[in-house]
Amino acid sequence: MCFQMEYDIKSVEKKWQQRWEETGVFHASNKSEKPKFFCLVEFPYPSGNGLHVGHPRSYTALDVVARKKRLEGYNVLYPMGWDAFGLPTENFAIKNKIHPGIVTKNNIARFKAQLQSLGFSFDWSREINTTDPNYYKWTQWIFLKLFENGLAYKKEMAVNWCTSCKCVLANEEVVNGLCERCNSDVVRKVKSQWMLKITEYAERLINDLDELNFIDRVKAQQKNWIGRSTGAEVDFKSTLGDTLTVYTTRPDTLFGATYMVLSPEHPAIEKWAEHIENMDEVKAYQEAAARKSDFERTEVNKDKTGVQLAGVRAINPVNDKKIPIFISDYVLVSYGTGAIMAVPGHDTRDWEFAKKFSLPIVEVVAGGDVEQEPFTDCETGVMVNSGILTGLSVEDAKKKITAWLEEQGRGKPSVQYKLRDWVFSRQRYWGEPIPIVLCPECGYVPLPESELPLKLPTIDSFEPTDNGESPLAKLTEWVNTTCPHCGKPAKRETDTMPQWAGSSWYFLRYTDPHNDTALASKEALDYWTPVDWYNGGMEHTTLHLLYSRFWHKFLYDIGVVPSKEPYAKRTSHGMILGENGEKMSKSRGNVVNPDDIVNAFGADTMRLYEMFIGDFEKSAPWNTSSIKGCKRFTERFWTLNDIVVKGDAYRENLESAFHRTIKKVTEDIDNLKANTAIAALMSLLNDIYETGAINRAELRTFTILLNPFAPHITEELWERQGFGGVVTSQPWPVYSEEKCKESTVEIVVQINGKIRARLTVDAEIKAEDAITRAKADEAIAQAIEGKAIVKEFYVPGKLVNIVIKP
RNA sequence: GCGGAUAUGGCGGAAUUGGCAGACGCGCCAGAUUUAGGAUCUGGUGGGCGACCCCCGUGCAGGUUCAACUCCUGUUAUCCGCACCA
Numbered sequence: 001m002c003f004q005m006e007y008d009i010k011s012v013e014k015k016w017q018q019r020w021e022e023t024g025v026f027h028a029s030n031k032s033e034k035p036k037f038f039c040l041v042e043f044p045y046p047s048g049n050g051l052h053v054g055h056p057r058s059y060t061a062l063d064v065v066a067r068k069k070r071l072e073g074y075n076v077l078y079p080m081g082w083d084a085f086g087l088p089t090e091n092f093a094i095k096n097k098i099h100p101g102i103v104t105k106n107n108i109a110r111f112k113a114q115l116q117s118l119g120f121s122f123d124w125s126r127e128i129n130t131t132d133p134n135y136y137k138w139t140q141w142i143f144l145k146l147f148e149n150g151l152a153y154k155k156e157m158a159v160n161w162c163t164s165c166k167c168v169l170a171n172e173e174v175v176n177g178l179c180e181r182c183n184s185d186v187v188r189k190v191k192s193q194w195m196l197k198i199t200e201y202a203e204r205l206i207n208d209l210d211e212l213n214f215i216d217r218v219k220a221q222q223k224n225w226i227g228r229s230t231g232a233e234v235d236f237k238s239t240l241g242d243t244l245t246v247y248t249t250r251p252d253t254l255f256g257a258t259y260m261v262l263s264p265e266h267p268a269i270e271k272w273a274e275h276i277e278n279m280d281e282v283k284a285y286q287e288a289a290a291r292k293s294d295f296e297r298t299e300v301n302k303d304k305t306g307v308q309l310a311g312v313r314a315i316n317p318v319n320d321k322k323i324p325i326f327i328s329d330y331v332l333v334s335y336g337t338g339a340i341m342a343v344p345g346h347d348t349r350d351w352e353f354a355k356k357f358s359l360p361i362v363e364v365v366a367g368g369d370v371e372q373e374p375f376t377d378c379e380t381g382v383m384v385n386s387g388i389l390t391g392l393s394v395e396d397a398k399k400k401i402t403a404w405l406e407e408q409g410r411g412k413p414s415v416q417y418k419l420r421d422w423v424f425s426r427q428r429y430w431g432e433p434i435p436i437v438l439c440p441e442c443g444y445v446p447l448p449e450s451e452l453p454l455k456l457p458t459i460d461s462f463e464p465t466d467n468g469e470s471p472l473a474k475l476t477e478w479v480n481t482t483c484p485h486c487g488k489p490a491k492r493e494t495d496t497m498p499q500w501a502g503s504s505w506y507f508l509r510y511t512d513p514h515n516d517t518a519l520a521s522k523e524a525l526d527y528w529t530p531v532d533w534y535n536g537g538m539e540h541t542t543l544h545l546l547y548s549r550f551w552h553k554f555l556y557d558i559g560v561v562p563s564k565e566p567y568a569k570r571t572s573h574g575m576i577l578g579e580n581g582e583k584m585s586k587s588r589g590n591v592v593n594p595d596d597i598v599n600a601f602g603a604d605t606m607r608l609y610e611m612f613i614g615d616f617e618k619s620a621p622w623n624t625s626s627i628k629g630c631k632r633f634t635e636r637f638w639t640l641n642d643i644v645v646k647g648d649a650y651r652e653n654l655e656s657a658f659h660r661t662i663k664k665v666t667e668d669i670d671n672l673k674a675n676t677a678i679a680a681l682m683s684l685l686n687d688i689y690e691t692g693a694i695n696r697a698e699l700r701t702f703t704i705l706l707n708p709f710a711p712h713i714t715e716e717l718w719e720r721q722g723f724g725g726v727v728t729s730q731p732w733p734v735y736s737e738e739k740c741k742e743s744t745v746e747i748v749v750q751i752n753g754k755i756r757a758r759l760t761v762d763a764e765i766k767a768e769d770a771i772t773r774a775k776a777d778e779a780i781a782q783a784i785e786g787k788a789i790v791k792e793f794y795v796p797g798k799l800v801n802i803v804i805k806p
Numbered sequence: 807g808c809g810g811a812u813a814u815g816g817c818g819g820a821a822u823u824g825g826c827a828g829a830c831g832c833g834c835c836a837g838a839u840u841u842a843g844g845a846u847c848u849g850g851u852g853g854g855c856g857a858c859c860c861c862c863g864u865g866c867a868g869g870u871u872c873a874a875c876u877c878c879u880g881u882u883a884u885c886c887g888c889a890c891c892a
Contacts, residue, residue, distance in 0.1 A: 217810055221887055224809055229891075248892060261892090304890085330890040340892045348807080349890055418891050538886075612831070614819055618812080619885090626818065629831040635846095667822090676820065679830035686830090748826045753873045755826065791872060795825050803872045 007638050009602035013712040017119055025728050026121040030512070030524050032075035038528050039066045040507055040567075042536035042544070043081040043128075045499075046107035048092055051114045052584055053592045053610070053622055054576040058535050060610045061573065061672060063120045065533065067708035068669050070121075071732040077528060078121055079510040081128035082108050086499040087165060087181060090430035094463055100430045104131055114594060119603045119711050126513045130502030135509065136432045137453035138519040139501050142551065144435060144446045145558060151197040152424065154444060158265075158290075159423055161189035166464035168193060170423045170498065172543045188290065191468060194434060194495065196422040198550045202226050203415075205549055214570040215617070218541050225542040227418025232402045234341060234411040236260065236314040239322060240275055244268060244314060247336030247414055250346065250378075251405070252397035255386040256364035257341035258354070260314045260325045261306065263333040264289040269309070277310035282327060289329040304330055304353040316341075317410045318387060318401075328353065336416050345370035365394060422547065424498060427470040429462035431496030439483035439490035448484055456496075470494040503544050504551040507531055507566060519560070526562050534567040537575075545570070571672055574619035576610075581621045592622050604710035605631045611674035611709060633682055634713055637706065640685075640694050641717065647695025656742045657687050658701060662735035665705050674709065681706055696721070701733045749774040750801040751783050759800075767794040774800040 020026060041058045044051070066078035084104045093100040108129065115122070128135055146152040160169040164184035168191065173180045198205075206226050209219045231249035238244055246260065262268060264286045273279055285307045306328030313322040330349055331340050344354030344361040351374035354361055361370050366384045368375030375381065383389040388404070389397040405411030425434070435447040435454045447454055457478045462471045472494040473479060483490040505519065511528040512520035536545070552566035577583060578590025585591065597606045608630035614620035650658045661684045668677035684702070688694050694702070700723055707714040707727045718727045741763055747770065749757040757777045761770060771792050774780055780802070787804040794800050 217887090220810055224888060227888085227891065231892080246892080250892080328890090330892090332891065335891045342892085347892065349892075352890095416891075418888085542887080612818090618819095620818065623818065623832075626832045632846095633831085671822095675818095676830080679820075682830055746826085750826090750873075753825095753871095758826080793825085793872060795873095798825050799873090801825080801872055 006641075007713070007716070009604075012716045013117075013119065013603050016712045016715050017116055020119075020121070020728075021124065024125070025726070026070075026076075026078070027123050027125050028075060028077040028079075030527055034073055034075040036528060036532075037066075037069045037074040037076045038507075038511075038531045038533075039069065039076060039078045040510075040531045040534045041080075042540065043083050043503070043506060044111060045083045045086055045088070046104065046111045047088055048103070048107055049586065049591075050110050051594050052576075053594050053597065054584060056118055056594055056606070057576055057610050057613075057616075058537070058573045059115070059120055060118070060607045061616060061674060062533065062535050063122075063607075064611065064669055064674055064708040067121055067711065067728070068666075068732065070728065071704065071707070071730060073731070076121075077126075077510065078123060079126045079128075079513075080115065080120070080122040080124070081126075081506060081510070082111070082130065083499070083503045083506070084108065084129055084131040085431045085497075085502055087167075087428065087430070090428060090462060093430070099458075100462065101131070104129075117598050117603060118594065118606065121711070126510050128506060128509050128513050130432075130506065131430075133453040133455050134516065136502065138509065139432050139497065139505070140435045140447075140452050140454060141449065141519065142505060142555070143432075143497070143501070144449065144452075145560075146196060146554065147436070147444075147446050149554070149558065151200065151554065153195055153197070154192055155195050156190060156192045157195075158188045158190050159193055160186045161191075161468070162186050165428075166466065166468070167427050168423055168425060170500075170543075171420050172546075188292075189468065191425075194424040194436075194493075196424050196550075198422045198547070199417060199419055201550050201553055202228070202417040202419050204553060205419075205546065208553075208565055212565060212570070213568055215572060217538070218545070218570055218572060221538075221541045222546055225419065225546065228415060229417075230413070230415050232398075232405060232411050233337065233414040234317065234405060236317060236341070238268075238272075238325075239313045239315065240272060242268075242271075244325075244339055245337045246339045246341045247416055248341055248343075250343065250398070251401045251411070252383065252386075252389060252392075252394050253343040253346050253364050254316070254318050254341065254401055255389065256343040256345045256362045257316055257323065258344060258360045258362055259323045259342045261331045261340050261342050261350075261353070262309075262325060262327050263331040263338045264327050264329055265333040266327065266338045268339075269327065272309070272312055275311050278307070281307050282309065285327060292329070304328065304349070304356050306330075306353065306357070308357075317405070317408070324359070326353075326357070334420060335418065344374065346374055346376055348374050348376065350374070364389075422550075424501075425495035426498050427468060427495055428464060429456075429459060429471045429496065431498065432456070432501055433472070433496055434493040436493040437481055437483055437490045438493065439486060439488065441488055442483055442485045442490075444493075445483055445485045445490070451484070470496060472496070500544055500547050504548045505555070507534075507548075508552075508555075508561065525560075529561060530563040530565060531567045531569075533569045533571070535571045535573060538572050541572075572617065574615070574617055576613070577619055577621040579622055579624065584622075592624070597624075597627070601627055601631050602634070602712075604634050604713045607711075608633065608678060608709050612678045614675060616672045616674065630678075633678075633685070634710060636685055636689070637702075637710075638713060638717065640688070640699060640702070641720065643693045644699055644721065645693045645695050648697045649695075650698055650701075651691070651695060653691065654687060654698060656739060657684055658698065659735040659739040662701070662705065662733045663737075663740055666732070666735070669708065678709060681709075696723075700730075703727060704730050704733055745797045747797065748799045749777060749780055750799060751780065752803055753801060756780055756783055763797060767796075770794045770800055771802070774802065 039062050041062050066076050070076045089100045089103050093103050160174045162169055162179040162184055164182045174186050177186055179186055206223055206228055229249050232251040233245050233247050236244045306326045309325045314325050315322055342350040344350040345363045346365055363370045364386045365381035367381040378394045381394050383392045383397045402413050433454045433456055437445045439445050457475055479492050481490055481492055508520050512524035515521055548566055555561045556564050580590055582588055609627045612630055661680050664680040665677040703714045703718055704727055714727050743763055744760050745763045746758055746760050748755050757779045759773055771794055784804055789804055791803040
């Protein structure tokens with residue numbers, strides 16, 4: 001009754017939020033007798049739009065976990081920070097002529113206020129910010145270590161160039177040939193770029209997934225992205241006497257190779273220039289291919305094009321046949337050796353190409369009709385027309401021919417990955433400066449560690465340039481420096497790091513955020529890492545999540561971190577969609593602002609609804625009218641104040657329900673099933689109201705169980721009831737398996753699997769007694785009268801099934 | 807094409823090992839209270855009938871089983887990731 005008069009949501013929630021901060025209850029200690037638990041959510045990019053209701057889904061879910069783990073006696077680290085370098089801020093700064101540093105500061109203030117209004121138990125004393133020089137000092141330090149270990153290198157290469165951001169993109173940032181961020185065209189541009197050798201870790205990034213508790217779709221997606229394939233490299237001699245190596249996953253089909261295809265960028269073409277009779281035509285094709293954007297190149301994937309290199313042929317090592325060599329853009333320079341042997345009988349692309357250019361198709365695996373369509377099945381086919389391989393299965397043929405090639409010195413087994421090295425330079429202002437100096441004498445020279453952080457200079461105009469240079473290049477004074485090695489005049493690197501740099505190691509900094517002599521102390525890292533539970537969006541699976549695993553493995557290799565992998569467990573939340581079931585976005589006009597929800601319903605209700613909305617891993621449409629259910633639940637909880645009676649043990653009629661609810665809530669939180677945990681609490685509350693009262697023991701338990709979801713109202717009730725202390729420092733309730741059982745249960749009685757009666761029986765009833773009771777039931781007795789009973793089943797506590805002949 | 811998922815009332819969603827389909831909530835209906843509206847409370851709510859009996863019902867078609875949302879085979883639709891990766 002009179003809920004509003006007694007419980008003023010705004011002031012109560014504010015009161016507890018302030019008290020938590022003042023008393024530092026959520027500050028984690030780096031030394032503790034308790035077991036540690038490091039609980040992590042992806043730190044946000046503080047955009048100008050503020051949070052929308054999607055952000056708190058992840059934060060609330062792990063806040064519930066963190067709060068429950070504390071009640072269970074763990075020393076919990078649940079930190080938050082800001083991933084603040086990046087383009088949107090820079091673009092906003094350009095447009096509004098405000099320095100990005102100021103924009104960032106304002107955005108962070110807004111985000112922080114929003115997060116605090118939701119009552120998350122973050123340890124704000126460990127707040128980090130990737131744009132803080134004390135932070136990016138260590139981002140730069142890691143880069144220097146990568147450089148020192150040969151994993152950062154500069155290379156002239158064709159890169160993805162976003163025409164609107166005027167900036168290079170990593171492969172991971174290009175979606176359907178368009179810029180992931182602004183959807184503008186991405187074209188190829190040859191530029192000198194800093195690269196990180198993530199490919200060196202490809203094998204370990206795949207293999208070590210096996211030991212991790214990551215949800216399967218994350219593992220699958222990473223494996224897919226790294227794209228390991230096994231096959232063989234085969235050396236073909238050319239008629240000019242040199243060797244061309246191809247990569248194939250089907251060495252078994254070598255006898256069916258009737259031509260060869262090089263990518264248009266293959267270096268052999270230059271080498272053979274004077275021998276190629278149709279060099280003009282070849283050049284024209286190369287130029288046309290180079291002009292195509294990635295998007296065009298994949299879009300036209302139906303129609304195969306190409307040009308034969310006149311005047312040179314390749315020799316098939318197994319049968320010495322001279323076969324034509326083509327160039328075609330269906331062969332990629334960056335995969336394998338940039339050259340393939342074409343087996344039109346058994347590869348779809350080669351078949352299309354052969355049909356178009358009227359090239360011979362030879363069947364070497366029996367099982368299909370290669371004139372009609374390529375036969376690509378590896379399971380059932382038998383080798384034909386294949387010399388020493390004839391009669392073997394595909395699997396055996398692969399082994400035999402690979403061994404033969406090795407013996408002959410004409411090939412070897414080979415493993416290839418789709419993963420490419422990570423393009424690490426960005427021609428923009430708002431990022432970490434790359435701490436490298438280019439000296440005409442000494443080449444690329446790293447800054448000494450003592451000169452870190454290399455601060456981002458203050459600058460008036462941070463607009464991107466059209467010539468592909470970073471805005472920093474205009475700062476002559478800053479650019480011109482001396483070589484740390486020889487002391488002569490030299491120039492600084494003017495590109496900055498990509499947005500993904502700061503987030504590739506941020507979780508480590510939380511363990512010791514104010515350390516100024518190391519990225520974190522060894523003790524802190526030993527104590528806290530790896531992260532016990534990391535939740536984040538699927539969209540980061542092949543970006544941040546992969547990059548940070550790579551950096552972590554590197555840091556492990558050089559002895560900085562104690563664990564091979566950064567995250568022991570990874571889960572992922574589904575998106576919150578707009579009310580219309582579409583993705584929430586400004587342009588669709590369906591964005592819900594959490595501030596409005598907190599204002600109208602309070603943080604506790606907001607949190608409950610975020611968790612109750614549905615299966616955590618699936619996307620779910622927001623529905624403001626459904627929030628009422630959660631609102632009513634908090635009100636009904638508060639109204640328990642009016643019906644409290646004395647009692648220091650669960651009443652008999654509710655004891656079992658309490659034990660079952662404790663079990664359910666405990667297990668569901670661990671399994672990210674907050675929706676059913678809340679449903680169980682609602683159910684128990686309904687049961688309590690049916691009895692017309694709640695005693696103090698019951699109210700204590702209920703309040704603690706609800707606390708992780710609705711921390712403010714539970715603390716307030718606890719205080720008003722004078723239970724002593726705060727809920728946050730209570731022990732989590734315990735249940736006993738024994739007491740979860742009810743003494744009597746309702747079972748159903750089936751005849752041939754159809755329900756015909758219901759009985760209430762003793763929970764411990766024996767099978768034969770249950771069946772006897774069932775048969776004694778009037779309806780059942782009638783149904784089985786005069787029928788032959790074939791079989792009888794009793795499933796304890798569930799049902800009796802009597803099978804009769806009809 | 808490859809990889810991953812999903813399909814259950816009007817809606818969001820439950821169903822731990824094959825064992826009562828639809829928990830919990832929204833919405834809706836009826837009643838109470840209220841000057842009215844709103845709010846709150848009580849009861850009802852998968853379909854075939856208003857009630858009984860009974861029948862039907864978890865994308866579709868088969869199968870296994872005493873028993874199938876759950877297992878198997880096939881199939882359709884939707885979503886996500888990758889994609890000329892040899």
